[in-house]
Amino acid sequence: MKVFDEIESDVMSYARAFPRVFNKAQGEYLYDEEGNQYLDFLAGAGTLNYGHNNPIFKQALLEYIEQDGITHGLDLHTKAKREFLEAFSEKILQPRDLTYVMQFTGPTGTNAVEAALKIARKYKGRENIISFTNGFHGCSLGALSATGNSHHRGASGVSMSGVARMPYEGYLGDDIDTTAYLDKVLSDSSSGIDHPAAVLVETVQGEGGINAASVEWLRNLQDVCHKHDVLLIVDDIQAGCGRTGSYFSFEEAGIVPDIVTLSKSLSGYGLPFAVVLMKPELDQWKPGEHNGTFRGNNLAFVTATAAINHYWSDDKFAKEILRKGEYIEQRLEHIVETYGDGNMTTRGRGMFRGLNCVSGELAGKITSEAFRNGLVIETSGADDHVVKTLCPLTVSDENLKKALDIVEAAVAKVLRGEEVPEEHDFFAEGSDETESLADAA
Numbered sequence: 182m183k184v185f186d187e188i189e190s191d192v193m194s195y196a197r198a199f200p201r202v203f204n205k206a207q208g209e210y211l212y213d214e215e216g217n218q219y220l221d222f223l224a225g226a227g228t229l230n231y232g233h234n235n236p237i238f239k240q241a242l243l244e245y246i247e248q249d250g251i252t253h254g255l256d257l258h259t260k261a262k263r264e265f266l267e268a269f270s271e272k273i274l275q276p277r278d279l280t281y282v283m284q285f286t287g288p289t290g291t292n293a294v295e296a297a298l299k300i301a302r303k304y305k306g307r308e309n310i311i312s313f314t315n316g317f318h319g320c321s322l323g324a325l326s327a328t329g330n331s332h333h334r335g336a337s338g339v340s341m342s343g344v345a346r347m348p349y350e351g352y353l354g355d356d357i358d359t360t361a362y363l364d365k366v367l368s369d370s371s372s373g374i375d376h377p378a379a380v381l382v383e384t385v386q387g388e389g390g391i392n393a394a395s396v397e398w399l400r401n402l403q404d405v406c407h408k409h410d411v412l413l414i415v416d417d418i419q420a421g422c423g424r425t426g427s428y429f430s431f432e433e434a435g436i437v438p439d440i441v442t443l444s445k446s447l448s449g450y451g452l453p454f455a456v457v458l459m460k461p462e463l464d465q466w467k468p469g470e471h472n473g474t475f476r477g478n479n480l481a482f483v484t485a486t487a488a489i490n491h492y493w494s495d496d497k498f499a500k501e502i503l504r505k506g507e508y509i510e511q512r513l514e515h516i517v518e519t520y521g522d523g524n525m526t527t528r529g530r531g532m533f534r535g536l537n538c539v540s541g542e543l544a545g546k547i548t549s550e551a552f553r554n555g556l557v558i559e560t561s562g563a564d565d566h567v568v569k570t571l572c573p574l575t576v577s578d579e580n581l582k583k584a585l586d587i588v589e590a591a592v593a594k595v596l597r598g599e600e601v602p603e604e605h606d607f608f609a610e611g612s613d614e615t616e617s618l619a620d621a622a
């Protein structure tokens with residue numbers, strides 16, 4: 182680890198939890214230099230929904246490079262960009278009756294959030310943005326203002342303004358509808374909350390601890406936005422691209438945000454890529470106003486097109502995600518019932534699930550034990566108290582079972598010091614879907 186210790190900045194984080202030198206990856210597998218194999222349930226923090234080096238995308242990429250296709254294109258029109266826009270329009274937007282225009286931003290999620298906030302403020306002529314407790318939107322200053330986490334906020338060195346925080350669903354307990362509170366403060370000219378340009382929300386808060394908003398809450402939120410002439414921005418950077426069981430995470434709620442941010446798994450291959458989708462009337466940018474050298478990552482366009490064409494031409498993939506998600510839920514529920522002390526719970530939607538251990542120390546011990554047994558899996562939440570099962574959506578049934586066996590064994594060992602019986606039949610009382618998963622495995 183010499184060179185990393187010597188010259189890499191202390192800002193590194195994941196490398197501390199997984200101190201190996203990785204040199205190869207395929208599908209849901211990661212390999213280190215010593216040849217050890219790991220199942221990757223971190224998957225680039227939601228960037229590798231289709232696995233590492235997905236062979237379909239790799240082939241498209243290799244052919245493109247071989248033909249000297251454009252790699253870097255600023256925002257020039259290119260063939261690769263045209264094909265991406267056509268695929269996205271035909272396979273993603275049109276079947277969902279969505280009429281967004283697409284802005285190519287700098288290739289990180291945080292830059293897409295910056296652009297979304299800027300266009301919302303510009304369009305409405307108001308500064309204030311509402312974001313939510315435990316929300317995470319990135320680490321550049323504008324996005325950081327909307328991020329809740331004090332660890333990240335503390336590093337800013339300047340005051341962060343222009344954002345007011347509201348309680349996310351469940352923050353004040355199960356019986357309180359926090360959208361009613363939002364409605365109340367927006368209706369009251371003396372609430373101290375300035376009339377906002379937009380509300381920025383994650384449908385499932387990833388970094389915030391897999392807090393999944395209900396469809397009712399999301400619909401109510403949209404109603405409140407409409408009532409008060411406020412734009413609704415869904416930050417779908419982590420929850421989008423299929424993670425919850427549909428391409429966009431808001432589809433199940435039947436809402437239509439005014440603005441959507443996408444990044445992470447958009448390119449499919451782990452290549453940097455981020456966009457803002459906005460209703461056409463919001464597109465009030467002047468040429469080059471939100472600029473950036475790397476808005477034309479054509480290699481990402483190639484793999485993103487392959488991802489859309491291969492996985493989103495019909496609903497087969499979405500059904501698979503729901504089936505596997507149900508299996509993950511059952512396994513996590515089983516862990517809670519068997520080993521939980523009454524406080525442990527499960528969370529999430531689709532294949533965006535987590536085990537809420539309440540204590541960060543406990544969750545950390547579980548993920549460390551899992552790593553010793555060949556599973557790369559991380560925590561999230563304010564106190565890192567949620568074990569987050571963020572595996573590739575393409576994971577095989579066999580490996581999904583294997584990884585959850587490792588999680589269960591880690592929980593059993595950490596909480597009870599016991600080993601789990603090897604031939605535990607997790608499928609015995611499963612639903613039809615889960616049984617078919619067992620059959621396939």
Ligand code: PLP
Nearest residue numbers: 289290291317318319416418419
């Ligand atoms: N928004 C959400 C919901 C995220 O989960 C993240 C990253 O985890 C971001 C924004 C920031 O993306 P990036 O790390 O690419 O800047």
